[in-house]
């Protein structure tokens with residue numbers, strides 16, 4: 001089915017042809033970032049969603065951050081939801097303001113980010129720290145309640161001090177949407193890093209058990225295979241084996257559904273291959289009757305990667321492929337007007353992508369954002 005992104009190719013087809021010469025591996029404009037193919041077909045909503053047509057924001061100029069006057073978030077309360085028509089996307093925040101040293105996360109770019117990426121809410125100038133949000137996304141369609149990613153989780157032993165046996169209150173915020181765990185039909189895991197799998201299990205009866213016991217848990221086979229390989233096991237030594245408490249109980253319960261990287265999850269949701277950060281990494285395209293949104297997961301972590309898409313993180317398994325996927329994704333988002341919601345951008349997280357110089361700028365998705373707390377029972381169609 002071609003819904004505007006086309007079927008994804010295998011991850012190997014996204015490998016740069018000239019990995020030692022990044023300027024020689026630039027995709028052409030309009031190419032599908034997530035498949036590596038040209039993308040002649042756009043959905044009818046594309047022109048309506050073009051950032052140039054968004055009513056309240058002009059294209060950011062040099063050094064200007066369109067969010068610069070927004071107060072920094074200081075708590076984990078809900079900050080609204082996103083209206084795609086017959087589908088909504090609800091961020092469920094675990095930590096709204098995690099401060100990270102640029103030297104840790106971007107070892108090749110350890111100082112203060114340049115331009116608007118060095119301002120609040122993206123950067124804390126006083127402390128010299130990047131500001132990250134940890135969050136999952138609830139996708140409510142007429143047919144399904146889908147949780148995309150599962151944050152760090154509470155009460156789990158983790159090497160990183162901020163994550164270790166934390167008590168985040170995420171479960172209470174999830175429950176405040178009006179859903180119970182058994183209402184969730186699908187859990188999508190974009191990739192198997194420690195900050196994307198934690199709420200897949202909760203402690204009960206003396207062991208870690210699937211938190212969403214009636215949900216299929218979708219994950220690409222290539223991602224699962226990588227983390228179970230010797231290379232994946234070696235990569236996990238810095239964090240400890242979080243798969244043992246967060247993924248294997250789901251697999252043992254028969255709830256793991258290993259898929260290709262372009263799998264259709266349902267009529268409104270599909271995976272898009274986005275390899276590089278991890279081998280089986282995916283983005284999640286959500287298509288509603290009025291608009292669509294790409295949940296980009298960890299294709300990018302911080303707005304400084306919009307100003308320079310070549311900057312990959314310390315934690316990218318294949319930094320060059322990660323950079324290529326990032327640039328292709330941003331180009332596709334800019335060309336189609338599709339909104340994006342990265343996993344770790346500070347609130348309001350979602351925005352449109354506009355080309356700016358050799359990189360891109362971010363225009364908040366004010367056309368899709370709705371303030372206040374979303375409660376599933378409040379949906380106009382009774383869903």
Ligand SMILES: [Zn+2]
Pocket residue numbers: 193195196298343344
């Ligand atoms: Zn992450």
